[in-house]
Amino acid sequence: QVQLVQSGAEVKKPGASVKVSCKASGYTFSDYYIHWVRQAPGQGLEWMGRLNPHSGAADNEQRFLGRVTLTRDTSISTALLEVSSLRSDDTAMYFCSRGSRLYGDLSLIDYWGQGSLVIVSS
Amino acid sequence: QSALTQPASVSGSPGQSITISCTGTSSDVGGYDFVSWYQQHSGKAPKLMIYEVNARPSGVSNRFSGSKSGIVASLTISGLQAEDEGDYYCSSYTSDSTVLFGGGTRLTVL
Numbered sequence: 001q002v003q004l005v006q007s008g009a010e011v012k013k014p015g016a017s018v019k020v021s022c023k024a025s026g027y028t029f030s031d032y033y034i035h036w037v038r039q040a041p042g043q044g045l046e047w048m049g050r051l052n053p054h055s056g057a058a059d060n061e062q063r064f065l066g067r068v069t070l071t072r073d074t075s076i077s078t079a080l081l082e083v084s085s086l087r088s089d090d091t092a093m094y095f096c097s098r099g100s101r102l103y104g105d106l107s108l109i110d111y112w113g114q115g116s117l118v119i120v121s122s
Numbered sequence: 123q124s125a126l127t128q129p130a131s132v133s134g135s136p137g138q139s140i141t142i143s144c145t146g147t148s149s150d151v152g153g154y155d156f157v158s159w160y161q162q163h164s165g166k167a168p169k170l171m172i173y174e175v176n177a178r179p180s181g182v183s184n185r186f187s188g189s190k191s192g193i194v195a196s197l198t199i200s201g202l203q204a205e206d207e208g209d210y211y212c213s214s215y216t217s218d219s220t221v222l223f224g225g226g227t228r229l230t231v232l
Contacts, residue, residue, distance in 0.1 A: 059219055
């Protein structure tokens, strides 16, 4: 069965960086997009970006350009999200999720990880 | 980009039907048949309920259905059950090749 297992909670100071990992299993990692979505406490879902694990190419939401980096290590079927220059409003649950097969529906998200809580506080 | 517009809350009694709307623009909902709907229970990850406007993933009850007219997509839940209570989000592919979510709708089963 498809599973996405994310790394644990992190507490960071403003200005620092955080890296969240997402290990996929139950399917061929390189064949499906990976999306990152975050949710601030009590707020809605916010799309951050989409990674093509086969090529390594990523499409990021404009407002995150320059602060968010999406990468992957195909040898261990793991996607990585790095957010730099953290601010207090980056405090959120960060979800990795599986998208469609490559070159399919670029917005489809069918499986979600359990989420990784990132708290930014001085 | 602003979030897709959803009502903040809807409610219904068990057995009734409810519809949640999701209003976008011609650059997202109106331009593509790539609208999805997600259910989220408190403290849990979202769950895909509808994709590509009206397709249902395996295992999702046929009480859930989707549709679209112009720039407005809709999710209808028929035969409302207590377990349907939660937050619902729509999403759409956009002309910028990004994904835009709605602000979310809290469904209360009375």
